[in-house]
Amino acid sequence: MARVAKLPTAGSTRPSQHQTYELEIAIVAMGAVTALYLWRIRSGTLASSDFFGHGLGVIGFLLMLATETLYSLRKRARGRALGRLSNWLQWHIVMGIVGSYMVLLHTAWQFQGLAGVVTLLMAVVVLSGFVGRYIYTAIPRTLDGVEVTLDSLEQRREAVSEELAVLARTSPDTASAIGDAIVILKGARPNVAGGVASIFGRTLIANRDHAALRRAIKVLRRLDAAAAGRAGALLDEQITLQRQLGALATARRLMSLWHTVHVPLGVALFVLSFVHIGAAIYYATLHH
Amino acid sequence: MRHLGCLTPFGLGAGLVALAGVLLAAFLSGGSMFSPGPLNALASPGITYGGVNSHAALGGDCGACHSSPLDGDGMDTHCLTCHTNIQAQQADPTSLHGIIPASQGCIACHSEHRGAAASLTTSSMADFDHAALGFALTAHQTTAAGQPFTCADCHPGLAKTPHPSGAYGFTASYCQDCHAAYQADFVTGHVADFGTDCIACHDGVDRYTGFDHNTLAFRLEGKHATATCVSCHTQARDPASLKGLDATCLSCHQADDVHKGAFGPDCAGCHSVNTWEGATFDHNQTAFPLTGVHIKVACADCHGNHVYKGTPTACVNCHADPQVHLGQFGTDCAACHTTDTWKGVTFNHNQTAFPLTGAHVTVACASCHVNNVYKGTPTACVSCHADPQVHLGQFGTNCNACHSTSRWTGAVFKHTAFPLNHGSRTPVPCATCHPDSSNYKSYTCYGCHAHTLANVVAEHRGVNSADLNNCLRCH
Numbered sequence: 001m002a003r004v005a006k007l008p009t010a011g012s013t014r015p016s017q018h019q020t021y022e023l024e025i026a027i028v029a030m031g032a033v034t035a036l037y038l039w040r041i042r043s044g045t046l047a048s049s050d051f052f053g054h055g056l057g058v059i060g061f062l063l064m065l066a067t068e069t070l071y072s073l074r075k076r077a078r079g080r081a082l083g084r085l086s087n088w089l090q091w092h093i094v095m096g097i098v099g100s101y102m103v104l105l106h107t108a109w110q111f112q113g114l115a116g117v118v119t120l121l122m123a124v125v126v127l128s129g130f131v132g133r134y135i136y137t138a139i140p141r142t143l144d145g146v147e148v149t150l151d152s153l154e155q156r157r158e159a160v161s162e163e164l165a166v167l168a169r170t171s172p173d174t175a176s177a178i179g180d181a182i183v184i185l186k187g188a189r190p191n192v193a194g195g196v197a198s199i200f201g202r203t204l205i206a207n208r209d210h211a212a213l214r215r216a217i218k219v220l221r222r223l224d225a226a227a228a229g230r231a232g233a234l235l236d237e238q239i240t241l242q243r244q245l246g247a248l249a250t251a252r253r254l255m256s257l258w259h260t261v262h263v264p265l266g267v268a269l270f271v272l273s274f275v276h277i278g279a280a281i282y283y284a285t286l287h288h
Numbered sequence: 289m290r291h292l293g294c295l296t297p298f299g300l301g302a303g304l305v306a307l308a309g310v311l312l313a314a315f316l317s318g319g320s321m322f323s324p325g326p327l328n329a330l331a332s333p334g335i336t337y338g339g340v341n342s343h344a345a346l347g348g349d350c351g352a353c354h355s356s357p358l359d360g361d362g363m364d365t366h367c368l369t370c371h372t373n374i375q376a377q378q379a380d381p382t383s384l385h386g387i388i389p390a391s392q393g394c395i396a397c398h399s400e401h402r403g404a405a406a407s408l409t410t411s412s413m414a415d416f417d418h419a420a421l422g423f424a425l426t427a428h429q430t431t432a433a434g435q436p437f438t439c440a441d442c443h444p445g446l447a448k449t450p451h452p453s454g455a456y457g458f459t460a461s462y463c464q465d466c467h468a469a470y471q472a473d474f475v476t477g478h479v480a481d482f483g484t485d486c487i488a489c490h491d492g493v494d495r496y497t498g499f500d501h502n503t504l505a506f507r508l509e510g511k512h513a514t515a516t517c518v519s520c521h522t523q524a525r526d527p528a529s530l531k532g533l534d535a536t537c538l539s540c541h542q543a544d545d546v547h548k549g550a551f552g553p554d555c556a557g558c559h560s561v562n563t564w565e566g567a568t569f570d571h572n573q574t575a576f577p578l579t580g581v582h583i584k585v586a587c588a589d590c591h592g593n594h595v596y597k598g599t600p601t602a603c604v605n606c607h608a609d610p611q612v613h614l615g616q617f618g619t620d621c622a623a624c625h626t627t628d629t630w631k632g633v634t635f636n637h638n639q640t641a642f643p644l645t646g647a648h649v650t651v652a653c654a655s656c657h658v659n660n661v662y663k664g665t666p667t668a669c670v671s672c673h674a675d676p677q678v679h680l681g682q683f684g685t686n687c688n689a690c691h692s693t694s695r696w697t698g699a700v701f702k703h704t705a706f707p708l709n710h711g712s713r714t715p716v717p718c719a720t721c722h723p724d725s726s727n728y729k730s731y732t733c734y735g736c737h738a739h740t741l742a743n744v745v746a747e748h749r750g751v752n753s754a755d756l757n758n759c760l761r762c763h
Contacts, residue, residue, distance in 0.1 A: 047399060047410065048324055110325040110403075114310065264302030271306040279322040283354045 022093035057106030063099030138251040157241040181216035188212030198247035318348030329404035330450035338370025387420040424492035432470040481518035510561030550597030580627025616663035646693025
């Protein structure tokens with residue numbers, strides 16, 4: 001069961017989400033590897049079995065192996081000062097992408113026999129990883145990457161609603177503006193129900209919600225700036241919490257299902273990889 | 289129960305299934321499932337090694353090349369077991385594989401599993417010490433078109449797929465084919481000069497493109513600039529032998545020396561490098577300076593057959609004694625003539641046995657030398673001057689005894705044995721003693737001495753009366 005945490009209580013200031021840069025880092029690293037690869041093959045094609053080719057394969061595999069084992073261990077090392085889980089996930093993704101890319105280059109674009117099967121399986125695992133990452137981000141988490149509980153989300157939604165009500169009571173104009181904004185939001189968001197579409201289509205849904213929020217905020221401009229800003233922020237959080245609450249159950253089910261598929265694929269990949277490595281050592285090293 | 293990472297039931301199951309799948313595939317396909325790529329399938333017609341004509345024909349028999357590490361023999365042993373031709377090359381130090389250390393191993397240059405049509409050779413020229421075969425690739429890095437050289441550029445057999453037997457063979461015609469493509473004139477001449485065995489001279493290091501001979505002590509100017517290398521470097525067979533060439537003119541122009549060495553080895557003393565013609569020889573530095581008309585005379589007029597040394601300087605060597613001389617003046621023309629003209633002869637008669645003095649100086653030559661006969665002209669006066677009537681034949685033919693060459697008059701006769709200074713202190717008229725002027729041989733002493741015949745007879749008793757008038761006989 002995944003680790004969960006509680007959200008801050010209403011009235012508190014929410015710190016900004018901890019930003020990670022796994023894709024940026026991965027792209028830069030892949031660019032560097034690509035440059036090195038192109039420099040190496042400038043005078044001919046690369047052989048998987050030469051020093052550079054083997055180097056790509058060995059380093060790439062070690063990166064993949066390390067990212068799998070280390071991240072898995074970190075997830076189970078609760079409460080220890082080993083850094084943010086989100087940072088570990090960031091490097092788990094970077095090493096997984098870059099490692100698999102290096103292994104792909106190591107193939108020298110030959111996909112025969114066991115090596116070809118390993119490459120294919122690796123591609124499947126990497127793609128699966130991307131899917132898993134997308135599902136993973138559908139589950140609300142704390143700044144440290146720890147899942148929040150359903151109760152916490154409910155409490156937070158209630159707290160936001162209460163604060164909106166308090167804000168509406170400050171003046172008739174404020175109540176009127178907030179009421180109009182809520183009407184606009186409800187009209188633009190006919191449903192916020194969960195389902196698989198709420199996970200894989202959440203970007204579209206979020207865009208729809210943001211468009212509705214922008215229209216709602218326009219009616220808040222007749223308030224003073226402080227009241228309008230606070231009301232807009234609360235409405236924004238409210239519709240976000242509504243999306244998360246609607247998709248949370250589905251996201252957790254999908255995440256569990258993904259683990260069920262991804263882990264065996266990964267295990268199979270590493271088993272075949274070790275066989276491939278053993279065969280390479282046997283045929284291409286010991287006999288020389 | 290919490291599982292560590294991948295050790296879920298599904299994970300463990302997937303691992304076991306993957307392992308079982310590998311074992312099953314290995315059982316069904318042999319070792320081919322571990323093959324990283326297709327084996328080379330290029331077969332040379334009629335050539336088999338180890339019973340197969342390509343590696344692909346080995347199929348999944350990995351052990352044909354990959355033996356068990358327990359056997360102790362590496363893959364090289366397996367390679368050579370089939371490739372007996374390479375074994376033979378390794379024993380030949382002049383062959384490709386003969387120069388490669390056996391310790392280097394086949395894998396250093398060759399690879400497999402790169403595709404059915406992929407080359408088995410992976411080493412580049414940069415890795416291979418081609419110089420060990422006697423020809424370095426120093427000057428063969430890029431082609432005339434600027435492309436990197438490939439092995440097949442010089443070993444055309446390698447361009448064929450599969451490679452024919454002896455694909456690494458080489459003949460010098462490959463050199464000519466390439467070089468003639470962009471420097472045909474040079475190659476044609478070079479082959480004509482040195483032959484077709486390029487490797488005999490070239491080791492791949494020498495390269496003379498852009499070579500400037502003028503940076504050397506012997507600059508190439510004039511006609512030298514267009515001469516072929518072999519014109520001078522006739523014995524050059526390698527870069528080292530191009531050096532140290534004798535720089536004297538005759539070392540190359542011995543055959544051109546029409547002077548036969550007469551003027552020494554320094555052609556440049558008279559000739560320029562542009563042409564043999566127009567030599568600037570200073571004849572005046574010789575023992576025979578050229579003056580007068582001689583300056584304009586062609587060299588060959590005196591120096592026939594380009595023989596310049598030892599040419600005799602006597603006039604007659606060139607100027608035969610003219611008919612007009614009738615062989616009378618010898619061969620020294622300069623004694624009378626100048627080199628400016630034959631005319632204006634300045635004969636010095638005084639150098640002869642008959643110097644001209646007095647009236648002789650103004651006498652026309654022909655007065656004495658009749659019919660241009662100059663030699664043997666008698667020097668006796670009478671040969672020109674007949675004894676005059678006035679002498680009545682009494683004074684002989686030696687005019688010079690009494691006359692000078694200035695005039696006939698004023699002759700000074702030196703009296704004969706009879707002294708004229710006896711008995712008188714003043715000259716005695718000739719008629720005193722020679723009363724007969726027509727005959728100065730007759731004389732009489734009675735003109736001075738008061739002799740009478742009677743007295744003389746009386747005084748000279750016993751004397752022959754015929755001698756009584758010939759006083760000088762006794763007195």
